[in-house]
Structures are given as structure tokens and as C-alpha cells.
Amino acid sequence: MLNSNEIYNFIQQGENETLEFKQSFSKVVIETLVAFSNTRGGKVLIGVRNDKSLTGVSATEETVQKWINEIKQNTEPAIIPDAETILIEEKEIVILSVIEYPIKPVSFKNKYFKRVLNSNHLMSLDELSNLHLQTINSSWDYYPDPNHGLEHISTRKIEKYITEYEKWNDTTVDYSPYDFLNKFEILRDNKLTFGAYILFAKDLCVVSDIQIGRFKSPTKIIDSLNLDTDIFTELNSIMTFIKKHLMVEFIITG
Template sequence: METIDLKQRIAQGENTTTEFKESFDQEVIETAAAFANTDSGIILIGVSDKREIRGITIGKETLRNWSNRIAQATDPRVVLEIESVDIEKKSVVLIHIAESSIKPVSVKGRCYKRVGNSNRVMSPQEISQMHLNATGQTWDRRLAGNAGSDDIDPKKVQWYLTQREEVRNVARPQDMDVTELLKNIKGSNREGTPTHAGILFFGNYPQSFLQNAQLRIVRFKGISVTHPVLDRLDCSGALWEMVDAAEEFIRKNIRLLSFRTSRSFQRDDKFEYPLKALREAIINALIHRNYQKHSDVRVFIFDTRVEVINPGTFPEGVSPDAPVHEPVNPILSQFMYDIGFIERYGSGIKMMKRLSNEWGNKAPRYEFHPLETKIIFDSPIQESTYVEIDDISEQLNERQKNALFHVQKSGQIATREYAEINHISPRTAYTELKDLTDKGLLTAVGKGRGIRYVRKMDDQVTD
């Protein structure tokens, strides 16, 4: 490396690939291991952490001794190059550490990872995940502890086959039992022992084997987790069951807004967030998370935003700006694709942005932490361009909210249907539907038993 390049590197300070040391010590060895476990790097000995070039005195065997000490203290041994360079007429030792092809590298039984400008001891879960990544094996393909074929729900397998056929036009296999099918789709090994993916998608109760494979949703009153909790739901079951339960909860705990646009006297109503975008964020968190971490996926609903928190980080080389598909759990991703819960691989981030823009909301933003990734959907209320916005959700009961959601999806609802969905009498159904018409949210169309309720627009005239 040229002297001018080294000066520029020193001026930039310590970071994920650069470390300064005034002398050779144990931390040099730990840094070498951290670089080998992460993304390579250089160690400059004779430079202070304040970027001052102090220089260092070395003898004939110094470089050889330091090289041997690093090699002997690391397992597997790191690949390094060491040399002495002159910077501002002072001797500085440059040690270049290559990224190891066999990971993780340990020092006295400890594994280190480079995070920012420091070294961090890796957790057992991180060590296991790094080993899997290095060997090309993924978590979802590993066997699920003591699970057996009896822990698989055949009904869930049949549901999956039906969905796959309807959504992806994949014919159902003929004369193949559940055990053989699971082997073919990597839901189990050759002996029929379920994989993590198999249990998480088809298990009777996946959390018996994967306690952290849960989804926790909390609705706070206010803008902070220190504020009172209004509602919460701990989702469990198969992966797709948790997604559906989460959507139902969110729909009941975000505001249904009624508004007039600035260019029209028409009135419309919609949720403050695009549900499809929130659903996509939750699916991404569930299928791309690091299941070896003890944390669960969390969704926090505040007055001004919704946060989806994934206990994991983007794969190396992947970011919101460069969403190349690099699945952490490719089998789970395939299962979700098969049933239509996700579309083209790697399209989720772009889709969430597009849906938010079409909804009139800001694009979701990301916050990155060493142990988790957070995607944030901001509420449009404070910055809305609508002339009038009314929060009507507090005026409705849960059955009425369900009815409005049903009408948004299906276009209409009848009194009998409302009663059946909510397990109430026709009289109560009629009363609550009439309340929705009185509030200007629905309008009755037709006569007698043929009456149905559709969305109401202002100044709409009906017979």
C-alpha cells in the first residue's frame, strides 16, 4: 500500500476495516481475528487512536515474531501479510488481515466480530450462524430438535398444496403421502425428521420447538414504549397463521380516516397506513430474521408511526437502496412464495415504497442497529394535505370496523352476512349497519331482503 494511501487511511480514523495501535499487544491479535471474521482489514502499529503517527522501534525478528504470535493464537489461523513502512520518517508496521474462508476464527476460545471501530465478542447464536453461513448451510434447513413426523399437521400441508396450485398453478402431486412430500420440498430430511422450515410452516405447534419464533404486537397510547399499552397480541402458530393474525390485529388498532380532498367535495375513508405494505414488512421480518437469536419479531403501533423490528440485519451487500435478494432462510422464502404471500424475490422493499407513495404516505425508513433492523412507517396525519381529516375509529366497535374492512375487500355486505361474521342476531346487525349509514360510511342499496351495504360517498343519491 502506498504511503499516500496510508496517510489518507489514517486521516479517516479507525473504522470497520482499520485499527490503530501504539504497540503490539493482545488486542492486536483479537483485532486480527475480528477482521478475519468480518470483512478483512489493516492494523497500523505505531499510530495512536488520535491519528498521531508515533512510530515504533522494531528489530530483525520483530515482524516474524508478531506474525507467529497472531498465527499461533488464532484458530483457524488467520491469513496475514506484515511489513514495515516509513511514514513521515517514522517506522510503522502494517498488518493486512484477509477475510477467513473458514469461520469463525477464535482467540483462546472467544470469537470476535468487528462492529464500527471496535471488536465485540460474538454470542453463541452469532457463532452458530456464522458457521452455517461459512459452510453454505442455512438455519431453515437444519433439523428441528426432537421433532418428529407426528408433529406435522397434515391439514396444513394440504392447505399449502391447495394454495400453491391456485396461486402458482403447480399441480398437486398424485399418490404421494405427507412424508414424501415434505422430503421433496425440504420440509424434512430423508428419514422424515422435520426441518426448521417444515416445523415453522406445517407444525402442529411450532413454538414447542422454536420458542422465539413468535410475533409480538403492541399498541401504545402515545409515541413511546414508556406510554400506556392499549392492546397487545402475542402471535404463535405456523408462519402464515401469524401473518394473518397480525394483519387482523393491526387493522383493529390503526385509525380509519374519513376525509375530503382539496379538489372534490367527495368523502372517502381509508386506513392511515397501507395494510399491504405493513403486511409485507412483517412477512419480510419473519422469513429473513435470524432465528438463532432469542428475540422475537416485534410490531409497535404508536400514534404517529408503526415500527416493525427484526432481530437481524441485512445480509452482506444487501441494503434498502440495493435490495438484491439474498434470503437468510431460502426454504421459508420459497414456501411463502408458493402460497402467494410474497412475489418476485427481492421486490418487497420496492413494493412497500410504492404502496406507501400511492397511499399518500412517506416511504418507509430504516434504522439499523448491531443486533436488529427497524422499518418505520410514518403516519400521514400531521402532514396531510387533506382539507379535512376526522378520526372516526373511536366511534366504531370492532364489529363495525370488521364490516368496513370487509366492504373494502368485497365491495358490499348484507345484514345476514354481518350477523354471521360477528356471531350476533340479525336485529343487532341491522342496528349497527344503520349506525354506519348514519355516520356516512355506508349506504343501503336495494330493498327488502335484498338490501346490501356499500361504501358511501358524499352527495351520493340513492333510491
């Protein structure tokens, strides 16, 4: 979450590819969020004029939630922006933020926008086709994770993976753990992706929560396992659990 000084500095920079000012909420706000979602993500500051002056906006928590619902209902795939209200110079500014959406293109009432410099542009059929092809060739885990940073992954787990990688490929990795992840785009420009987080999460990882059980009957569980850590650890734990409950019969003849 950004503080008021950081937001004020953003405002002084003016509108750009990832920042837009609006005095009030309108359909243009939704168009802008769609354009951000189809490009690099961004923020709409409501309560700010184009000339960077602050007007403020009167918006209760219920009002902001109504805006979010309207955005969700009128976009496809549905986007749900993060919202926060910050007080600057005794004026309330509502900030609606979206990341670059993993599934593109995103539309608003069957219209597709992209962000170019400080304005929204209606996309051409060729641009829509190219964006769709890019989405097909990538997936959710490829995109930057806005909620986690390098401090949320374990260097020890990365090093352990590199050791296994060296064994599998009969090679030696002579660069740092983070350089290794950048090489394979598990990190992108040293920024954590969703994939990097679920592979090497340091602590709890609710994104990859798994529950597994051994049923004696349709309603009776005689053993269970709850996992909420990195995928590698979960996979090993699941295999151990399955082997524990395998019913194997040995028949010796002769």
C-alpha cells in the same frame, strides 16, 4: 502494496470497520485481526495513536516475524497476516493485514470477535452458529482473491466458456463476459474470486498446479505432464494424457 501517501490518507479517515490503530503490538492486535477475519478483513497500523498521531514503532524484521508467529499460534483456524513496514514522517509504521477468512468463525484463545464499526465485539452463541452455517454453505473459491484482479483473467477464455454454456443449455447469453460471471457470483461486485482466478487465469496459475505421470514401475516414470494454468485447460490436458496411456484391448470374434 500501498505507498506512504495512501496509508497517510487512511490514517486521516480514522478507525473504522476495516482499520485499527495501535501504538504497539499486544493481544488486542490479535483480537482485532480475528475480528477482521470474521467480518470483512482489515488492517492494523502499529505505531499510530487513536487520535491519528504517529508514534512510530521500533520493529526489526525478526520482531515482525515473531508477531506473525504469535498470531498464528494463538488463533484457530490459524491466521497469518500480511506484514509490511512503511516510513511516514520519518516514523516506521508496521501494517498487519488480513482478508475475510474463508473458514469461520476464527478464535483467539477460545474467544470469538467480530468487527462492528470501529470496535471489536465478543460474539454471542447465536452469532457463532449463524457464522458457522454461512461457512458450511460457502467455500474457499467463493471469496475475493486479494492477490489478483480482472487483469489476471482471460476474456477469451470466458467467452469460450459462455459459448459452451449456450450449447449445454440451448440458450443465448446476451450480456458481457463480466456480467455473466457476476450473475453466477464467479465475480462478486466485479471483484475477482479465487474461483474466477483458477477457472480463467490468463497466464500461469500456481494455485492449481498439477503433476501427472505414467509409471512403468514404482520408481520409474516413462511419461509426465506438469500443468499450471486454468482448471478447464488442465482438465482437457489430463484427459488427453490419460487417453494416450490407456491400455485397451480389442477382441474380435465371429
